[in-house]
Amino acid sequence: MPDVNMSVELAGVTLKNPVVVASGTFGFGREYSRFYDLGELGGICAKGLTLHPRTGNPAPRIAETPMGILNSVGLENPGVDAFIREELPFLRQFDTKVIANISGNTPEEYGIMCEKLSAAGVDMIEVNISCPNVKAGGLAYGTRPELAAEVTEEAKKHASGVPVMVKLSPNVTDITEIARAVEGAGADALSLINTIRGMRIDVNTRRPVLKMNTGGLSGPAVLPVAVRMVWEVSQAVSLPILGMGGVSRGEDGAQLMLAGASAVAVGTALFADPFAPLRVRDGLAGIAAKQGLAAVSELTGGVRPW
Numbered sequence: 579m580p581d582v583n584m585s586v587e588l589a590g591v592t593l594k595n596p597v598v599v600a601s602g603t604f605g606f607g608r609e610y611s612r613f614y615d616l617g618e619l620g621g622i623c624a625k626g627l628t629l630h631p632r633t634g635n636p637a638p639r640i641a642e643t644p645m646g647i648l649n650s651v652g653l654e655n656p657g658v659d660a661f662i663r664e665e666l667p668f669l670r671q672f673d674t675k676v677i678a679n680i681s682g683n684t685p686e687e688y689g690i691m692c693e694k695l696s697a698a699g700v701d702m703i704e705v706n707i708s709c710p711n712v713k714a715g716g717l718a719y720g721t722r723p724e725l726a727a728e729v730t731e732e733a734k735k736h737a738s739g740v741p742v743m744v745k746l747s748p749n750v751t752d753i754t755e756i757a758r759a760v761e762g763a764g765a766d767a768l769s770l771i772n773t774i775r776g777m778r779i780d781v782n783t784r785r786p787v788l789k790m791n792t793g794g795l796s797g798p799a800v801l802p803v804a805v806r807m808v809w810e811v812s813q814a815v816s817l818p819i820l821g822m823g824g825v826s827r828g829e830d831g832a833q834l835m836l837a838g839a840s841a842v843a844v845g846t847a848l849f850a851d852p853f854a855p856l857r858v859r860d861g862l863a864g865i866a867a868k869q870g871l872a873a874v875s876e877l878t879g880g881v882r883p884w
């Protein structure tokens with residue numbers, strides 16, 4: 579098979595291949611580094627960080643579903659300072675791009691974290707707006723365009739030129755409305771989708787299977803929703819997109835790229851197979867070669883809608 583150029587651009591950052599690992603599913607890479615050189619990956623979205631350490635939600639907080647999982651982990655993390663001190667130097671040993679993922683309770687918290695992380699030298703900051711906020715009465719920033727824009731502006735103001743990628747929630751009526759607001763506020767890229775809210779009940783105990791009652795659905799079950807949303811968003815804005823949601827094979831990643839994504843992330847598939855991102859990468863290379871493409875980036879936006 580002819581050699582395919584696997585590198586892609588995401589908000590001015592060159593990834594050696596289009597496969598990134600999704601935030602919260604790869605920790606800070608330590609466990610996975612025992613399986614392969616993390617430099618094989620296009621990039622690593624680190625576990626979601628908050629300004630202060632968090633212990634997360636009470637267990638049970640992960641449950642299986644048909645073709646997916648429900649989780650209510652609740653952003654367990656050591657806090658942004660411990661990440662910079664203890665985890666970033668570890669990740670920096672590998673020839674890959676490091677993307678820090680942040681969640682805040684207020685726009686100011688996002689700003690403070692961006693300042694710290696850009697000074698510490700991450701390659702990109704992924705702003706998770708799918709978390710609740712205090713200021714606007716507990717609604718998620720990602721469900722209201724004006725709040726999503728406010729957080730984006732604050733992040734950009736403090737990121738000192740490090741590209742800001744805003745991660746969109748699928749739990750909205752019209753995702754393009756949020757995408758446009760975030761683009762207008764100066765985001766450099768978008769990532770989507772985060773998990774879809776769901777619930778499972780044990781019929782014998784009549785208890786929800788998760789202690790928090792509801793959780794976020796991810797895994798193969800959500801792929802068609804992700805493909806649809808990436809397609810809609812790619813037509814609504816001109817920002818590059820990191821597509822994710824249910825990717826476990828090259829063909830899944832190719833669907834997201836054809837729908838408009840410049841790169842893709844693998845999340846839940848890692849729990850069944852730590853090598854899933856490498857399988858997706860090789861699968862994408864095979865699809866591109868079979869279609870006679872010189873570069874995998876030629877897949878982006880290539881869908882031919884009826």
Ligand SMILES: Cc1cc2nc3c(=O)[nH]c(=O)nc-3n(C[C@H](O)[C@H](O)[C@H](O)COP(=O)(O)O)c2cc1C
Pocket residue numbers: 600601602603625626627647649651653679706745771772773795796797798800822823824825843844845846847
């Ligand atoms: C256990 C778990 C923890 C997650 N933690 C985060 C997080 O900290 N920040 C974030 O932006 N997304 C988080 N996500 C969402 C994933 O990054 C991803 O958007 C979602 O799971 C869809 O991709 P997948 O189907 O390949 O897992 C988490 C997902 C799972 C399953």
